[in-house]
Amino acid sequence: MSDEIEIDVDDLERRMDGALASLKHDYASLRTGRATASMLDPVTVDAYGVDTPLNQVATINVPEPRMITLAIWDKAMVGKVDKAIRSSGLGLNPVVDGTLVRLPIPELNEERRRELAKLAGQYAEAAKVAVRNVRRDGMDMVKKAQKDGLSEDDAKLYSDEIQSLTDAAIKKIDAAQEHKQEEIMQV
Known part of the structure; x- marks a missing residue:
């Protein structure tokens, strides 16, 4: 990769991890019985x-x-x-x-469990949107760097790396959502 033009991929990864940490904090406040x-x-x-x-x-x-x-x-x-x-x-x-x-702490009834599971899904979707926004920022940085002289091969490498970070973050969010919804629906 080019020495003059660098994209801070570590910062993008840190921001994506921040979205996951925020999701986990939101999930901690959800009642599970x-x-x-x-x-x-x-x-x-x-x-x-x-x-x-x-x-x-x-x-x-x-x-x-x-x-x-x-x-x-x-x-x-x-x-x-x-x-x-x-x-x-x-x-x-x-x-x-x-x-x-x-x-x-009262027992959760079935209707309340469904509402909480739906809320968990909304929290997960908000986290996914945050991760996608970070990805968009990263891709914009790559496009700007390309205009400033970053080679097409390096731009492709950066784009692929940013996409793989995004995919990994979305996978973690999906896993956290699935785990939380199982926890909520467990009687």
Whole structure:
């Protein structure tokens, strides 16, 4: 490949891996019938006039598979945490006991499982779009480099490498989606 004109393929790969990491983070917040602390990642609390992530106002524990407990540090925040969890759309009903909040995780019914599986598919599609956008940026860089004097053979090599990175990333996304949907539909 040409010494003067370089395409940063490592940067493209890093950006594609970022899309996969974002997908895994999104999947961690999806309920699968088992309690995980990451289920509460999207919940924010109005703490002293600022929207604050729940893990910055309380200690989150998972003492058993169907229960999450929150040990809230400031007594004044208990009501706000309760309200934030109820309005989060997670379908959880907090049980307040002093500064301890218990979140029993209810069983998922078949309809809710289908909705969550569909949502997992939407998350995967968004990740695929992000990967394709990175591919498009890479191909645009190759075209620009070709105009700046990159040989046709080198341009073909770069294009093939970018396409193989894209294919690998899409394959990983499909595998993650399939795994998550199996996990959600498992009773």
